[in-house]
Amino acid sequence: MGYVILNNLNIINRNNIMNERIISKKMNECELNDCSNKRTHGCFCKKHKEHYLLDENGMIINERFTSNISDYKVLSLKKTCESLHPNEKKHIRKLKKKELFQYFLIILKYSSISPQELNHIKSVQNIVKNKIKERKLLKIHGPACINREICNNSEDFYTFEDIKDIPQKYFFSYKDEKDIIWGFDIRS
Numbered sequence: 001m002g003y004v005i006l007n008n009l010n011i012i013n014r015n016n017i018m019n020e021r022i023i024s025k026k027m028n029e030c031e032l033n034d035c036s037n038k039r040t041h042g043c044f045c046k047k048h049k050e051h052y053l054l055d056e057n058g059m060i061i062n063e064r065f066t067s068n069i070s071d072y073k074v075l076s077l078k079k080t081c082e083s084l085h086p087n088e089k090k091h092i093r094k095l096k097k098k099e100l101f102q103y104f105l106i107i108l109k110y111s112s113i114s115p116q117e118l119n120h121i122k123s124v125q126n127i128v129k130n131k132i133k134e135r136k137l138l139k140i141h142g143p144a145c146i147n148r149e150i151c152n153n154s155e156d157f158y159t160f161e162d163i164k165d166i167p168q169k170y171f172f173s174y175k176d177e178k179d180i181i182w183g184f185d186i187r188s
């Protein structure tokens with residue numbers, strides 16, 4: 001009699017344990033059936049995090065990017081960078097893990113820039129480029145190369161060619177000791 005009661009209790013206990021196990025599996029265990037590790041990445045554990053971090057093609061999912069280099073393998077970094085920048089494949093293949101990770105960070109950063117921001121960046125770039133060009137021109141062609149109207153003379157001294165009409169590559173100017181600017185055609 002005592003034996004039967006004990007047996008029943010055992011069955012009840014085992015059922016309870018099984019129920020609890022199913023519940024806990026759903027709550028915080030890795031989604032993979034044969035894995036009982038704790039979830040660390042979405043519904044997956046540390047060991048199976050790639051199920052969460054990569055898509056079905058093995059590409060990094062931007063929205064789930066962890067910013068932690070140890071979460072990613074060289075293969076997935078390489079694959080993702082190559083598919084996003086196919087023209088840079090040759091360069092990407094030579095990169096080591098750290099460099100690949102940096103490369104991917106840059107891609108991510110640029111992909112988050114809005115078209116308006118990108119336009120703004122481009123216009124700033126153009127301004128800087130033009131400034132550099134201007135400075136080079138000033139150095140070579142003198143102070144009036146950007147604005148010929150600041151020349152004291154309106155014609156070239158020898159050819160009488162209008163200063164305004166001298167082709168850019170032949171136009172030169174200089175400032176004398178009295179700070180007066182003179183323009184001329186290098187061919188004259």
Ligand SMILES: [Zn+2]
Nearest residue numbers: 030035045048
């Ligand atoms: Zn797992």
